[in-house]
Amino acid sequence: MSTGKLIVITGPSGVGKGTIVRSLLASHSQLSLSISATTRKPRSGEIDGRDYYFVDRQKFEAMIDNDRLLEWAEYAGNYYGTPKDKVEETINLGKWILLEIELVGARAIKQIFPSSLRLFILPPSLTELERRLRSRGKDSEEVIIRRLARAKEEIAASQEFTHCITNDNLGKTIQEIEKLIFDCNI
Ligand code: ADP
Numbered sequence: 001m002s003t004g005k006l007i008v009i010t011g012p013s014g015v016g017k018g019t020i021v022r023s024l025l026a027s028h029s030q031l032s033l034s035i036s037a038t039t040r041k042p043r044s045g046e047i048d049g050r051d052y053y054f055v056d057r058q059k060f061e062a063m064i065d066n067d068r069l070l071e072w073a074e075y076a077g078n079y080y081g082t083p084k085d086k087v088e089e090t091i092n093l094g095k096w097i098l099l100e101i102e103l104v105g106a107r108a109i110k111q112i113f114p115s116s117l118r119l120f121i122l123p124p125s126l127t128e129l130e131r132r133l134r135s136r137g138k139d140s141e142e143v144i145i146r147r148l149a150r151a152k153e154e155i156a157a158s159q160e161f162t163h164c165i166t167n168d169n170l171g172k173t174i175q176e177i178e179k180l181i182f183d184c185n186i
């Protein structure tokens with residue numbers, strides 16, 4: 001049986017992870033995405049079961065207690081976690097799965113799946129990151145400030161990842177990631 005690939009995409013909020021992941025999924029049918037559970041409230045346009053499983057804290061804590069999460073973390077006041085079932089099932093089928101998760105979760109995945117491909121997406125600058133976060137227009141000022149503070153901590157840890165990619169030109173970033181994913185032999 002062939003072994004599945006686990007690909008982790010991490011980077012500060014607003015750097016373009018969601019945009020990159022949507023593009024990869026649209027072009028490559030062999031890739032699937034792990035849908036995370038979160039206690040964050042849905043943003044406008046987000047759909048339960050497609051973007052996240054939106055749950056309350058009690059339900060999330062029950063998922064932790066029942067060992068249903070591969071990893072989880074608290075980020076900017078909310079819980080986020082990767083349901084175990086789909087990742088294990090996909091890997092066991094020899095298929096490829098993408099996890100779009102933050103730093104604490106990426107560190108946990110490194111321990112569980114040391115051979116995973118772990119990509120860190122960097123912004124061209126902190127000014128551009130802030131511009132992107134604001135131009136997305138989905139977060140309050142308080143949330144933007146928390147995310148920018150966390151961004152600095154995350155960027156400082158970028159060297160822990162197997163590869164760092166600066167998302168300046170989106171098309172080039174996607175090409176670079178495609179090369180890493182499809183050329184790698186994990
Ligand atoms: P994340 O998922 O990392 O929080 P998003 O994918 O939501 O980030 O992107 C944040 C904003 O930045 C969006 O408005 C998106 O269209 C924009 N964006 C993404 N990549 C680029 C890029 N290379 N250049 C300019 N804007 C970008």
Ligand code: 5GP
Nearest residue numbers: 036037072073075080081082100101102105
């Ligand atoms: P957002 O609220 O912008 O959708 O996500 C906030 C942060 O949580 C992002 O860095 C995103 O990658 C991360 N995240 C999303 N799902 C998970 C998850 O299942 N586990 C962890 N650890 N982080 C996640």
